[in-house]
Amino acid sequence: MDDFASDTDSDYTSYWRDWFIAARGNEYFCEIDEDYLTDRFNLTGLNTEVQYYQYALDLVTDVFDIEVDDDMREQIEKSARHLYGLVHARYIVTTRGLAKMMEKYKQGVFGRCPRVICSSQHLLPMGQHDTPSHSNVKLYCPKCEDIYNPKSSRHNSIDGAYFGTSFHNILFQVYPALLPPKTQRRYEPxxxxxxxxxxxxxxxxxxxxxxxxxxxxxxxxxxxxxxxxxxxxxxxxxxxxxxxxxxxxxxxxxxxxxxxxxxx
Structure with missing residues (x-):
């Protein structure tokens, strides 16, 4: 009986994150561990960058239990998505975060390089700025070392700061075996x-x-x-x-x- 209650509480605790990860257009994101979200040290400085910060954090961690009107709920939901994205940029450069993103990379979740000579090389999401609202997410090809726009308009609207400018380079530092050989081939008309x-x-x-x-x-x-x-x-x-x-x-x-x- 206790085990059943524990499983139920666990499912409820991760409900918002499960919903967010499963939503169409959020395939680039990985699920952030609950213990990372509840450690205030990992959230340092974000309270000044996110509107309704405490409400948004409560919603992300599924402890939000305040009755609000629809407009307020929508604002808090928007802040929760923004907060999750900012925390995501920090989480994916940790050991656990890199492992999760590495699995997505190996599965080709982020797409393949459109350059023919790269032979469908898997891509990685990256940002051109670490500050939000500067540019949308791009896709980096480690073979030709160029960046591309996502094909889907849903992915193309994601803020690049939610992945940061260093994640893709850190990933290959930690997992050097994943780095493909560089190609010097060029198309000659x-x-x-x-x-x-x-x-x-x-x-x-x-x-x-x-x-x-x-x-x-x-x-x-x-x-x-x-x-x-x-x-x-x-x-x-x-x-x-x-x-x-x-x-x-x-x-x-x-x-x-x-x-x-x-x-x-």
């Missing part, structure tokens, strides 16, 4: 097997090398003669010819280097 814009890529490479050479000449105090050779308009023939020959020599050198690089 081709026409009938030939790379598109290969000549444009070569020209960009030559331009970059040319700019580096200009910078080295400037550092060595040779800036004036080099620049006048580019910008001079019909000056004295002897000086223009000297500078022009130097510029042509540099260009030829880079063109030769570019040809060698392209051959490789």
């Amino acid at each position: 081709r026409l009938y097997g030939f790379r598109v814009h290969a000549s444009a890529a070569l020209m960009r490479w030559q331009e970059e090398r040319r700019e580096e050479m200009k910078e080295r000449l400037r550092v060595k105090g040779l800036e004036a003669g080099f620049e006048e050779g580019e910008e001079g308009e019909g000056g004295e023939e002897s000086e223009d010819d000297e500078v022009g020959d130097g510029q042509d020599g540099i260009d030829d050198m880079f063109e030769g280097g570019g040809a060698v690089a392209a051959a490789h």
Whole structure:
């Protein structure tokens, strides 16, 4: 009989959290342990960030027993969801929280990377800010190291602060075996097997090398003669010819280097 009563009390205590986790759009969240929620140390500072803080905490821990009107109940419910999200960001970087989120990650609950070359790599939720109301939750791919918007509008409306900016990195520090090998593969546009814009890529490479050479000449105090050779308009023939020959020599050198690089 005592065991039955204990089970019933346990079910009642976790009712609000069960409802919250089971609600559509909340699949990214894990259930926070009751002992974590009832430890005031874990809630430090949140009383100034959540409206109706004590009522919201009572609702989350299922000890709320005050009769209020519908409008007030709605406000408290909104505060309870916000409070749960803020506590969630702290909980998921604990040992228990990381273990729960790791299981969700392995099951692919957070979705898969839309990038084809990542081969359906599992994603992790993350925030771009630790302060609420700055940006919505994003999905991080550990393979291409890029972030994406959730597909579902329900998930896309979740505040990113409920997961924080550090959780995904901490997870791979604790579980390094889960970190996939990085991919350096990039899609290359081709026409009938030939790379598109290969000549444009070569020209960009030559331009970059040319700019580096200009910078080295400037550092060595040779800036004036080099620049006048580019910008001079019909000056004295002897000086223009000297500078022009130097510029042509540099260009030829880079063109030769570019040809060698392209051959490789």
